[in-house]
Amino acid sequence: MYARLPDARSETIAVAIDGEPFEARAGDTVAAALLASGRAAMRSTPVSGAPRGPFCMMGVCYDCLVTIDDAPNQQACLVLVAPGMRIRTQSGPVALAPPAEGV
Amino acid sequence: MAARVHDVAVIGAGPAGLAAATSAASLGLATIVFDESPSPGGAIWRALTTTPLRRPEVLGPDYWRGNATVRAFQAAGAEYLPATSVWAAARRGDGAFDLGVTGGRHAARVAEIFAARALVIATGTLERPFPVPGWTLPGVVTAGGVQTLLKRSALVPDRRVVFAGSGPLLWQVAWQILNAGGRIDLVLETIPRGRLAEAMRHAPGFMFSAYLARGIELVRSVRRRTRVVEHVEAVEALGAERVRRVRFAVDGAWQEAECDTLVLSHGIVPNLHLPAAMGCELAWNATRAAFEPVADDWGGTTIGSVFVAGDGAGVAGVEAAIARGRLAALAAANALGRIDAAKRDADADAPRKAVAHALRGRAFLDVLYRPADAFRRPVGDTLVCRCEEVTAREVRDAARAGASDADALKVGTRCGMGPCQGRFCALTACELVAEERGVSPGDVGHPRVRHPVRPATLADVAAWPANDVAERAVARDASSR
Numbered sequence: 126m127y128a129r130l131p132d133a134r135s136e137t138i139a140v141a142i143d144g145e146p147f148e149a150r151a152g153d154t155v156a157a158a159l160l161a162s163g164r165a166a167m168r169s170t171p172v173s174g175a176p177r178g179p180f181c182m183m184g185v186c187y188d189c190l191v192t193i194d195d196a197p198n199q200q201a202c203l204v205l206v207a208p209g210m211r212i213r214t215q216s217g218p219v220a221l222a223p224p225a226e227g228v
Numbered sequence: 229m230a231a232r233v234h235d236v237a238v239i240g241a242g243p244a245g246l247a248a249a250t251s252a253a254s255l256g257l258a259t260i261v262f263d264e265s266p267s268p269g270g271a272i273w274r275a276l277t278t279t280p281l282r283r284p285e286v287l288g289p290d291y292w293r294g295n296a297t298v299r300a301f302q303a304a305g306a307e308y309l310p311a312t313s314v315w316a317a318a319r320r321g322d323g324a325f326d327l328g329v330t331g332g333r334h335a336a337r338v339a340e341i342f343a344a345r346a347l348v349i350a351t352g353t354l355e356r357p358f359p360v361p362g363w364t365l366p367g368v369v370t371a372g373g374v375q376t377l378l379k380r381s382a383l384v385p386d387r388r389v390v391f392a393g394s395g396p397l398l399w400q401v402a403w404q405i406l407n408a409g410g411r412i413d414l415v416l417e418t419i420p421r422g423r424l425a426e427a428m429r430h431a432p433g434f435m436f437s438a439y440l441a442r443g444i445e446l447v448r449s450v451r452r453r454t455r456v457v458e459h460v461e462a463v464e465a466l467g468a469e470r471v472r473r474v475r476f477a478v479d480g481a482w483q484e485a486e487c488d489t490l491v492l493s494h495g496i497v498p499n500l501h502l503p504a505a506m507g508c509e510l511a512w513n514a515t516r517a518a519f520e521p522v523a524d525d526w527g528g529t530t531i532g533s534v535f536v537a538g539d540g541a542g543v544a545g546v547e548a549a550i551a552r553g554r555l556a557a558l559a560a561a562n563a564l565g566r567i568d569a570a571k572r573d574a575d576a577d578a579p580r581k582a583v584a585h586a587l588r589g590r591a592f593l594d595v596l597y598r599p600a601d602a603f604r605r606p607v608g609d610t611l612v613c614r615c616e617e618v619t620a621r622e623v624r625d626a627a628r629a630g631a632s633d634a635d636a637l638k639v640g641t642r643c644g645m646g647p648c649q650g651r652f653c654a655l656t657a658c659e660l661v662a663e664e665r666g667v668s669p670g671d672v673g674h675p676r677v678r679h680p681v682r683p684a685t686l687a688d689v690a691a692w693p694a695n696d697v698a699e700r701a702v703a704r705d706a707s708s709r
Contacts, residue, residue: 126367126387126488130408133382135280150381152278157381165366165470172617176469178366182373183271184264185354185499186614187647188364198647200683202376205266 127160140210149206156182156189156201159212167191167201171218191215233324234260236560237344238306239314239502242270243546244538245350246297247553248560249306252348255561259306260342262329266311268298270352270538271372272546275380286407287379288400290442290546297550315680315688317347317506319531320695328680330688341691346533346560349503350553353496353539356518356599357656358393359606362465363492364614371401371493384410387488390474392416392463395495395597396443402450402491414485415450416460416476418494420600427596433589439545440589461602465490494599497655498540503529504677508536512670515594516543517604518655519674525580526559527552533563548586551579605659612660613653615646623657627664634658634675647683650675 135150142162149158156179159167166176168190179189182202189201192213197220201212236252238245241263252259269276273294284292301308309329316328320343327342355370362368371393377383384405389412391402402412450456462477465487474487497518504510509522509530520542527535535556538549555576562572606612606620613623618641626640634650634657637643643657644650650657654675662669680689 126385127377127383128386128410130281130382130384132282133280134282135382150280152275152280153381157377157383160377161381161383167366170617175364175617176366177364178470179369179373180364180614181355181370181652182376183354185648185651188614190647203264 126163126165129161138206138208140206140208140212142212143214151206153206154182154202155191155193155199155204155206155210155212158206159189159191159201159214164214166214168215169217174217192219232343234258234307234342234344235564235566236260236346236348236557237262237325237327237342238348238350239263239317240270240350240352240538240540241265241268241301241308241310242350242352242538242549243272243294243297244352244540244549244553244556245270245348246301247550248348248350248535248537248557249308249553250297250301250304251554251557252560253304253306255557255567257557257561257564257566260344261306261308262312262314262327262342263308263310264313268301268308268310269294271376273298274376279379280382281379281408287404288407291379313682314502315682315684316692317502318679318695320693323533325534326693326695328684328688328692330682330684341693345564346535348527348535348537348553348556348560349540350536350538350549350556351499351502351540353543354499354651355492356494356497357652358492358494358603359610359612359620359656360463360465360492360603361610362467362471364611365465365467365471366469367467367471367488368465368490368492371397371491372496374489374491375401375404378404378408382408384408385489385491386411388413388486389489389491390414390416390485390487391491391493392418392460392474392476393493393495394418394599395493396439396593397495398491398493399443399447399450401493402454403446406450406453412450412454413487414474415454415456416463416474417456417458418460418463418600418603419458419596420461421459423596423600427592430589430591430595433591439593461600494603495597496539496543498542499651500540500674501649501651501677501681503534503536503540504674505679505681506531506534508534510674512668513542514668514670515591515598517598517659517669518543519658525555526576527556528559533560535560544583544590545586548583551582551586554579555583604656605663606656612656613641613643613646613650615648615653616642616644618643618653620660623660624664627661631661632665633661633672637661638675644675649677649681
């Protein structure tokens with residue numbers, strides 16, 4: 126539900142969102158990249174399972190928590206995208222320790 | 229322990245923090261700045277040095293005016309650590325302050341303790357809670373959130389876009405979205421009937437305000453291009469997986485509109501978490517319906533050598549923020565014995581005049597844009613606490629059952645105990661408890677805020693020195709040990 130302005134000046138950065146390749150832009154936060162990819166929700170709550178997406182975009186509301194490079198519960202609106210970054214949306218409560226690679 | 233003690237640590241690199249750091253460094257103080265953003269400017273000048281927007285007219289001249297302040301800061305020689313969060317601050321034995329600082333994932337990760345003899349807290353504002361049914365649905369976003377997407381990433385909402393609320397920020401963001409070529413289908417303005425007349429009592433001051441001409445032009449420009457419904461007294465976001473429709477009432481008559489992005493704004497309130505956790509006294513401002521730090525006219529809080537500056541000290545706009553940053557730096561330099569009172573007072577003359585100029589007419593805006601009671605004191609199933617999903621009914625029931633303040637609410641309902649640490653529910657919770665008890669929110673008080681005020685890892689916490697803050701955090705009764 127967000128469109129990039131056609132005259133925007135920025136290089137593309139390849140990331141993976143839920144295993145699918147996506148071209149974000151330099152300067153995007155992870156939350157901006159997720160919204161640009163067409164997603165509205167990035168997680169569901171541990172309390173009721175309700176879907177949530179970015180609300181404040183400035184690190185206050187914690188509704189954009191996602192898993193970034195296996196680290197869960199990262200504030201997507203405060204982290205800039207980096208080449209090769211693996212971003213995963215979250216469902217309900219997530220484990221405190223990330224699973225080992227390949228598990 | 230921190231090896232080096234700075235003279236001044238500035239927390240926040242918006243207008244106030246940048247001005248404070250520039251002044252402090254220019255006075256020869258060893259100055260360090262911590263800021264959560266990857267680039268300087270705070271919210272108002274967000275992404276000033278990195279924005280991908282090509283056309284400067286999209287954001288308007290007030291945005292680009294930030295370049296002068298940022299350049300002066302870059303030339304002043306203060307140390308600058310972007311993309312870092314201060315998660316704790318406390319006075320230690322020698323009178324200096326320990327600062328727990330943690331880096332974002334996009335910076336070199338630091339688990340470090342810094343130290344400084346004086347603090348300028350310039351952590352700005354956050355958006356006032358807008359607790360209406362459906363405000364947690366994906367697709368519902370704050371005006372500041374939409375503005376961040378535009379400034380940092382050149383993203384604009386497409387499909388059907390509805391703005392709801394009131395205040396300068398709402399109109400400014402709407403204007404910028406339209407300038408960028410984005411669309412806005414509908415603006416629901418929530419100023420209650422009769423409020424303009426009430427605000428007009430403060431109009432004589434406002435007539436001389438720089439806001440007047442700019443504000444009127446901006447609102448007119450949006451109105452020419454968008455449908456505006458006035459005196460909206462209720463707003464509801466409807467949808468399951470995301471917002472699909474918005475429902476709203478004027479004079480008791482309900483209407484509905486299709487909606488893919490609902491932008492909410494009832495203005496901004498001071499971000500108090502760091503000063504509150506340090507123990508700075510807060511006071512209720514009834515006109516603005518917000519808590520503010522108690523501070524003298526230098527920004528000095530109730531803790532010695534801890535200053536607040538900018539909108540975090542009370543919302544007054546960018547010019548006042550810059551001036552208050554300078555005043556705080558002057559007072560800090562004097563407190564550290566680096567300039568005498570005569571120089572402090574002489575140098576304070578210009579920023580004091582700037583503050584007075586910026587505050588002229590502010591009362592008009594404070595009264596006009598204070599949200600109607602119904603938008604601040606929800607009822608029924610409307611969520612108050614987004615994190616723990618606590619409803620207005622649960623909060624009111626707990627208050628009626630004896631929860632006399634926001635801390636008692638936490639025990640009874642978990643309201644305010646989620647990851648946002650009450651940032652989006654504290655005001656609402658205080659107002660609901662106050663209403664149920666028939667007292668002022670000031671009597672209820674701001675909920676207690678504890679360190680860490682930002683997410684910290686075990687490595688961060690382990691680096692913290694064993695001082696009284698650490699003891700209070702882990703010991704049930706430190707005095708009995």
